[in-house]
Amino acid sequence: MDKSVNKRADLIIAGLGGQGILMGGKLLATAAMSLYRCSLWLPSYASRVRGGPSECTVIFSDDDIDSPILSKAYAVILVDPPQLKLFEQRVRPGGYLIVESAGLNETIERKDIKMLSVPALNMAIEMGDRRASNMILLGVYLGVADSIPVPIVEEELNRRFAKKEKVRLLNLSAFRKGLEEAHKLAA
Amino acid sequence: MDKSVNKRADLIIAGLGGQGILMGGKLLATAAMSLYRCSLWLPSYASRVRGGPSECTVIFSDDDIDSPILSKAYAVILVDPPQLKLFEQRVRPGGYLIVESAGLNETIERKDIKMLSVPALNMAIEMGDRRASNMILLGVYLGVADSIPVPIVEEELNRRFAKKEKVRLLNLSAFRKGLEEAHKLAA
Amino acid sequence: MAKGEIVIDEMYCRGCGYCVDFCPKDCVAIQEDKFTPQGYPLSSFVRPEDCTACGICSFMCPHHAIEVYRYVEE
Amino acid sequence: MAKGEIVIDEMYCRGCGYCVDFCPKDCVAIQEDKFTPQGYPLSSFVRPEDCTACGICSFMCPHHAIEVYRYVEE
Amino acid sequence: MKKELVSGLPKLWAHHPAERLECPGCQYPVITRIVYDVIDELGVEGKTILINSSACGYGIVLTTSMDAMFPNHGQGIDVATGVKRLLPDCFIISFGGDGDVAAIGAGAFVNAGQRAEKYTLIMVNNGHFAMTGGQLAPTTLMGQVTTTSPEGRGPDMGYPARMPEMIATVQGVAYSARGAANTPANFLKTKKYVKKAFQKQIDNVGFSFVEFLSACPTGWHMTPQESIKWVEEKMIPALPLGEFKDVDTLD
Amino acid sequence: MKKELVSGLPKLWAHHPAERLECPGCQYPVITRIVYDVIDELGVEGKTILINSSACGYGIVLTTSMDAMFPNHGQGIDVATGVKRLLPDCFIISFGGDGDVAAIGAGAFVNAGQRAEKYTLIMVNNGHFAMTGGQLAPTTLMGQVTTTSPEGRGPDMGYPARMPEMIATVQGVAYSARGAANTPANFLKTKKYVKKAFQKQIDNVGFSFVEFLSACPTGWHMTPQESIKWVEEKMIPALPLGEFKDVDTLD
Amino acid sequence: MGERLFVIGNEAIGWGALNAGCDAYMGYPITPQNETTEWFAKEFPKRGKVFVQSQSEVGSINIVFGAASTGHRVMTSTSGPGWGLMQEGMSHLANGELPCVISLVQRGGPGAGTTRHGQMDYLSATRGGGQGGYKNIVLTPASVQETHDFVQLAFYLADKYLNPVIVMTDGLLGQMAEPLELRNLDFDPLPEKDWAVRGRENHPDGVRRVVTAMQGLMPTPPHPPYTGFLDLLKVLNEKYETMKESEVRYETYLIEDADLIIVAYGYTARVSKESIKTARKEGLKVGMIRLQAVWPFPYEIITEMASKGPRFLVVEDSLGQLIEDVRIGVQGKTDMHLLGALARHDPSDGGMILPDSVLNEIYRLMK
Amino acid sequence: MGERLFVIGNEAIGWGALNAGCDAYMGYPITPQNETTEWFAKEFPKRGKVFVQSQSEVGSINIVFGAASTGHRVMTSTSGPGWGLMQEGMSHLANGELPCVISLVQRGGPGAGTTRHGQMDYLSATRGGGQGGYKNIVLTPASVQETHDFVQLAFYLADKYLNPVIVMTDGLLGQMAEPLELRNLDFDPLPEKDWAVRGRENHPDGVRRVVTAMQGLMPTPPHPPYTGFLDLLKVLNEKYETMKESEVRYETYLIEDADLIIVAYGYTARVSKESIKTARKEGLKVGMIRLQAVWPFPYEIITEMASKGPRFLVVEDSLGQLIEDVRIGVQGKTDMHLLGALARHDPSDGGMILPDSVLNEIYRLMK
Numbered sequence A, B: 001m002d003k004s005v006n007k008r009a010d011l012i013i014a015g016l017g018g019q020g021i022l023m024g025g026k027l028l029a030t031a032a033m034s035l036y037r038c039s040l041w042l043p044s045y046a047s048r049v050r051g052g053p054s055e056c057t058v059i060f061s062d063d064d065i066d067s068p069i070l071s072k073a074y075a076v077i078l079v080d081p082p083q084l085k086l087f088e089q090r091v092r093p094g095g096y097l098i099v100e101s102a103g104l105n106e107t108i109e110r111k112d113i114k115m116l117s118v119p120a121l122n123m124a125i126e127m128g129d130r131r132a133s134n135m136i137l138l139g140v141y142l143g144v145a146d147s148i149p150v151p152i153v154e155e156e157l158n159r160r161f162a163k164k165e166k167v168r169l170l171n172l173s174a175f176r177k178g179l180e181e182a183h184k185l186a187a
Numbered sequence C, D: 001m002a003k004g005e006i007v008i009d010e011m012y013c014r015g016c017g018y019c020v021d022f023c024p025k026d027c028v029a030i031q032e033d034k035f036t037p038q039g040y041p042l043s044s045f046v047r048p049e050d051c052t053a054c055g056i057c058s059f060m061c062p063h064h065a066i067e068v069y070r071y072v073e074e
Numbered sequence E, F: 001m002k003k004e005l006v007s008g009l010p011k012l013w014a015h016h017p018a019e020r021l022e023c024p025g026c027q028y029p030v031i032t033r034i035v036y037d038v039i040d041e042l043g044v045e046g047k048t049i050l051i052n053s054s055a056c057g058y059g060i061v062l063t064t065s066m067d068a069m070f071p072n073h074g075q076g077i078d079v080a081t082g083v084k085r086l087l088p089d090c091f092i093i094s095f096g097g098d099g100d101v102a103a104i105g106a107g108a109f110v111n112a113g114q115r116a117e118k119y120t121l122i123m124v125n126n127g128h129f130a131m132t133g134g135q136l137a138p139t140t141l142m143g144q145v146t147t148t149s150p151e152g153r154g155p156d157m158g159y160p161a162r163m164p165e166m167i168a169t170v171q172g173v174a175y176s177a178r179g180a181a182n183t184p185a186n187f188l189k190t191k192k193y194v195k196k197a198f199q200k201q202i203d204n205v206g207f208s209f210v211e212f213l214s215a216c217p218t219g220w221h222m223t224p225q226e227s228i229k230w231v232e233e234k235m236i237p238a239l240p241l242g243e244f245k246d247v248d249t250l251d
Numbered sequence G, H: 001m002g003e004r005l006f007v008i009g010n011e012a013i014g015w016g017a018l019n020a021g022c023d024a025y026m027g028y029p030i031t032p033q034n035e036t037t038e039w040f041a042k043e044f045p046k047r048g049k050v051f052v053q054s055q056s057e058v059g060s061i062n063i064v065f066g067a068a069s070t071g072h073r074v075m076t077s078t079s080g081p082g083w084g085l086m087q088e089g090m091s092h093l094a095n096g097e098l099p100c101v102i103s104l105v106q107r108g109g110p111g112a113g114t115t116r117h118g119q120m121d122y123l124s125a126t127r128g129g130g131q132g133g134y135k136n137i138v139l140t141p142a143s144v145q146e147t148h149d150f151v152q153l154a155f156y157l158a159d160k161y162l163n164p165v166i167v168m169t170d171g172l173l174g175q176m177a178e179p180l181e182l183r184n185l186d187f188d189p190l191p192e193k194d195w196a197v198r199g200r201e202n203h204p205d206g207v208r209r210v211v212t213a214m215q216g217l218m219p220t221p222p223h224p225p226y227t228g229f230l231d232l233l234k235v236l237n238e239k240y241e242t243m244k245e246s247e248v249r250y251e252t253y254l255i256e257d258a259d260l261i262i263v264a265y266g267y268t269a270r271v272s273k274e275s276i277k278t279a280r281k282e283g284l285k286v287g288m289i290r291l292q293a294v295w296p297f298p299y300e301i302i303t304e305m306a307s308k309g310p311r312f313l314v315v316e317d318s319l320g321q322l323i324e325d326v327r328i329g330v331q332g333k334t335d336m337h338l339l340g341a342l343a344r345h346d347p348s349d350g351g352m353i354l355p356d357s358v359l360n361e362i363y364r365l366m367k
């Protein structure tokens, strides 16, 4: 989804509380601010369940963003594979469903969307910290959606973790791994 | 105001808090219960002023009593003479304004109502207790209005003060003094 | 000999009798036949000769009806 | 000699480690490579021989994951 | 011979005789006198704001020439917090009734103490809800007849609240005492308590609190004399006078 | 060799693993275990009604097989009064959080004590408002960082509430204590406190109250081990364990 | 015919509750309803019933929550500021579907306002003044007898719908004495309160009961085992719709031929009726719709009459609250006028809307 | 252009208050508005401003009463049950004519309901949920920027009218992040707060000031020296009428040629706009009136449009509250429909009204 064409990008990141979902979305939305006139991040989590379902919506656009809620998005990043069937329905035709492959033992039925299964957890564990998997998935998303130029995202990432050098480096390389992975998958 | 003719009687008793106004009215209204289909007593007092203006409305009727509030009544008993001008307006044409004479130094302008000035306070002091003055005025009212047969009122009076013999006797004789006074005044 | 005197304001006095109760010198009394304009019994300074101007009647008076004066040599 | 034994329910254990901390006989340990189905580290009964069946690990376990049994002579 | 005024109308009392509504023998104006005199002695009149949410004490709002507030029943404590936080240099006195402080305002009371709010609360304890017609208050004595304890307060209605004792256990409280004016001596002692409480505020130490046992002849259906006797013989034994806390620092 | 169960799932615990939501190392279920075990020992399960208005303690409603209520934050005390007054033969335990009891419910708390309500209140003190994201509570320790005391609690925010000490001054209170489960010994001591408190209710003496210092690793951003240490090294010195009142009659 | 007493409206509330089999009252004093609290303090303990003087109205309503959860008939009463304090709890009662009765004796507002009468809590009482959009039936008697009767009706409706019911009078009706015939009204039988907490051993099925203020955790009859918040909303919505259909209550007086229809409730309805009688004697065709319940509101009769042409006059002792509902009913089909609190006869808080004022307004509009 | 931040709505409330010169915040935590309380805890003390964490929402609103009496700009924020608890105090603030701002982040109700979004406090907020019939302006922003701007506006209006002003959002708008431009809005100059208590020595005229919650004892400008309760009512009534005339706020979107007009505010207005755009692309003539204030309510534009014939669709996340106002405006002149909380997409409390649902309703009504 090239900005110059559509002037709007949107995605949903979904999973369980504690998987870094809200943070990942907010990072993208903040990065988008310098590029798009409008940017929006909407978290949603089951309030009474720790570690329960959690998702966030990210939209950036040069037009006004009307509904903060998406029935469907161009891309869905799903960190919790058991919810596959649910989120298969939330992708717009032609869009992407980016799924963590660890624990994924189904596949989608729709033909009008692309599913990318990413072994992000394994990759993160290899990198030394399972918590980096969300950044890998974010990288995959940007790799296929191209909605924000990579340097801008990296800049925001550096800004956000400026005070925690180790975390910054980890996340940065995870993000880049994700981008690479995207290019592999796209190929 | 003969019951058989009008089937309704009403009066306002007005004065200051502590002058036995509310009690006097309630006594009449209760007595009226056995005779009239409907009976109503409505107190009204300035809530934030001890000893401030106080009044009550008493209505008895064989018809429904609609408004519990009277713009004007057939009779007004005024225990606090300085309020004369105010209450002159609250008497219906042909009705009575029964006023305590101690402290009364005005008279009314209206010709269509009768004012009865009663030295109830002095009479009561003579009887040994200034607090009996309200019963005297009540007696005067009943003497001129004849809205409830005297025995019925006396019965209620006896009932109400059944446990305080001295007070009962005092009030009873004050009430009778008032009746006498009414006949004198009427004559 | 009186060391001072008190003035009772009949506009304020409500006849509670505290001044009578608390005056250590019994200088104040409620007189049955005196009333304030509002009809309350009115207290009176009945034995001025013993007053020590101690102020008690004044500060114990809930209705601030009493002024106490001390005589001072000139 | 073991006076009893404990059973850790992996459905309930949340890996807090209190059983490890409070067992007076060091019979329990969290093993780095064991996880509950929910992904929490799982504690294990590692030195059964010293267990006195005192019950501490069980009642200090917030998640009620441990059952303690005492051996009784028949 | 020259005459010198020893005592009279409190200096800070504004003349509104028409609106002085307390019943004959009511001791509300006695604690008012104490407070006004101490404010005067401390010279803080110009920066004082009086807050009154005690029902029968609304006369305070009418008779003072100082800035004043009359919030609803139960709210004088929180309202005082709001005023003092915004005007830390002002001198804030909040008056509450016993119903006010021990019943509806008890949560505000405890928490003002816990937050160490820097003002003074005076609770006028007349042992019941006077303004609304004499109902039971948490402070009502055992056996005392009120309109909601027509047979007298029994143990099924609990026991009299002892607010100064209770609040003394709270760390944010700098001063806590109970006074009365059943005798001239107790009047003077209470005045000392009030002055100390005010000084804690001036020194910015913490929350300060004085309970005042106040005769209510009308509500108690007594003569003024009987009511003073009741304070002496019934209230004081159950609610002893004295200071329960007096510290110069809260740590 | 035969095996005999020494300790396991509390008998009165209903199996709802999917809904057991406390964080790893949270001590809420520890006080629940104590309460359930004592109810079991006293044999009053069938007439018990559990009321929980402590936020992170809503698990209690989900995990008990006894009658239960979950009123809103701050209301578990008054609600317990209503239940007990109508069902005097039932056995009523009300759980509150520290925010619940010491902040929003403080007025209800003091007045339940003043009215000598005949039930037991357990306050689970984790030093902050856990459920809403870790804000300052009246119980928060000096210097403790919360989301509304980001620089740590300073004296301008008052001082930690000491509820058992405070309520012990109230005549209608039969029992008041503070326990913890930072060690097995303290666990057992707390269990004794809870049992005594329940006995006061059974004997119809008066209001009974136990505070429980409860580790909250998630809210405190600590490992479970660090949280137990915090209870030991920070909470207990400021809020000493022990009994503050224990009487068999209120007069 | 039952015993006949001469009592004030605030006492009639107590007698009505007694005759409804009310088990417990919890309340906090506030003028002008103190006689109600005092009545219960005097009459309930000696009958072995529960009286609790709470520490505040927040206390009252939460104690009611607890007491109502046990399945007993319970009530509280209040006025003005106390009513304000009860709003949170009212909403919890609605959420928990707990039957109870609240008697609201209106005084003048806003704020502490006055301790005298007023009709200024209409919108708060009918619109769910607290959070979250609940509904409750609001009965509005206009006499001492009706007060007594409506309290009984209120208990019945509360149990029928598992919902709080308000009996709304005002300081004037509360302080006014009239003869009261003590009588037990007949209502349809009600189901057992199987949902109430009582201790598990007291449930025939041995299954626990749960009452919450949050949402349907109650897997007990008649509460469905909600699977989520939306289920609760559906259940409540359905209940509210049933109440709207079934519990409309009003009385008409000479509206058939009327050129002017007065809409009023409580004391102003009585005042208005007197004025209508006077006006009718002079040939002025005035009628009245007297509301006996203000929620649910009888929009239909208003709309029906409005389309026939007569003008409407709302008489209420407020700055205009009931008129909002009349406006909804009238649908702009005819003229609407308000005779409100600004028409009081006296600047003090003793001011009332007098029959003369209503009559003059009738003249103004019709002559 | 001011600094640009990416913040959630609950934080924008804080920034708006800061830019309005707010001096003090007092509040009690409650989801979903905790970020507001936390923002003030973090940002105010370090700027020398006052932050008080109260012991409850009753505490919050009464501390606001005290703080507002000093003439400073003060605010609180809350949600659901906390809003219920504030009702008594809201009425006192109105009585005392004390300016202040309350931010109300709506959640689902009734009772404790859910900690998520909802639009279920509409009637409570617009009808004076507490006792005695007061009124307050209720601003309803629909974006992070508008939230910030409306908080500033709210402070201005509060001071202008000496009245509490509510800024009403919901859990969704509160949790949502958007870019925020920090900017100071320009408003007309306001008079000195000569009426505030400050200690007598701080008043130029040396005359004391008095603030009450009962009635006009305040012989200080601009408060008239009321001679009685009726005077207070007159003053308030006049003020409320002025607000009704002057403070109506709404935005129209493609209503001129519309066959269907949606009425909505807050998040559902944004959702609806998206659906309208989609529908328009398909040639369906749908428009919208987006309410920026819900009290006073723009009855006139509704009535005007209704008489032209288009049908109305109210989209609100409740069982039907805003629709009452629309009904008053529509006057039965045209069809009216509700797409309410029962149309949420999910049975959990995460359920929302989605653009698709609105679109389907548009189709249903127009196709």
Ligand SMILES: Cc1ncc(C[n+]2csc(CCOP(=O)(O)OP(=O)(O)O)c2C)c(N)n1
Pocket: E053, E054, E055, E056, E057, E072, E073, E074, E096, E097, E098, E099, E100, E101, E124, E126, E128, E129, E130, E131, E132, E137, G028, G029, G030, G031, G057, G081, G082, G085, G112
């Ligand atoms: C919220 C609320 N509840 C009740 C009242 C009614 N009310 C006014 S004063 C009062 C009690 C007064 O008792 P106390 O505080 O002891 O003061 P006293 O009249 O005895 O001086 C009550 C219950 C009110 N004004 N507001």
Ligand SMILES: Cc1ncc(C[n+]2csc(CCOP(=O)(O)OP(=O)(O)O)c2C)c(N)n1
Pocket: F053, F054, F055, F056, F057, F072, F073, F074, F096, F097, F098, F099, F100, F101, F124, F126, F128, F129, F130, F131, F132, F137, H028, H029, H030, H031, H057, H081, H082, H085, H112
């Ligand atoms: C009237 C009201 N105000 C605020 C809230 C929000 N709230 C829910 S739980 C809670 C505090 C919880 O703290 P605590 O009582 O200590 O329990 P914990 O979560 O720490 O166990 C608050 C403020 C509410 N539900 N109702």
Ligand code: SF4
Pocket: C008, C012, C013, C014, C015, C016, C017, C018, C019, C020, C042, C043, C060, C061, C062, C063, C064, C065, C066
């Ligand atoms: S104490 Fe005061 S009011 Fe009482 S009698 Fe003496 S002078 Fe009068």
Ligand code: SF4
Pocket: C006, C022, C023, C024, C025, C026, C027, C028, C050, C051, C052, C053, C054, C055, C056, C057, C058, C068
């Ligand atoms: S000043 Fe002292 S001695 Fe003199 S009258 Fe008063 S109380 Fe008595």
Ligand code: SF4
Pocket: D008, D012, D013, D014, D015, D016, D017, D018, D019, D020, D042, D043, D057, D060, D061, D062, D063, D064, D065, D066
């Ligand atoms: S205490 Fe319980 S939950 Fe914690 S590690 Fe041990 S068994 Fe697991």
Ligand code: SF4
Pocket: D006, D022, D023, D024, D025, D026, D027, D028, D050, D051, D052, D053, D054, D055, D056, D057, D058, D068
């Ligand atoms: S029962 Fe005692 S000894 Fe055995 S494992 Fe548990 S704590 Fe250790």
Ligand code: SF4
Pocket: E021, E022, E023, E025, E026, E027, E028, E056, E126, E130, E131, E215, E216, E217, E218, E219
């Ligand atoms: S009722 Fe009691 S407290 Fe109130 S003014 Fe009269 S004596 Fe004083």
Ligand code: SF4
Pocket: F021, F022, F023, F025, F026, F027, F028, F056, F126, F130, F131, F215, F216, F217, F218, F219
């Ligand atoms: S947040 Fe704290 S109190 Fe709440 S469940 Fe987690 S650990 Fe327990």
Ligand SMILES: [Mg+2]
Pocket: E097, E098, E099, E124, E125, E126, E127, E128, E129, E130, E137
């Ligand atoms: Mg009192």
Ligand SMILES: [Mg+2]
Pocket: F097, F098, F099, F124, F125, F126, F127, F128, F129, F130, F137
């Ligand atoms: Mg807590």
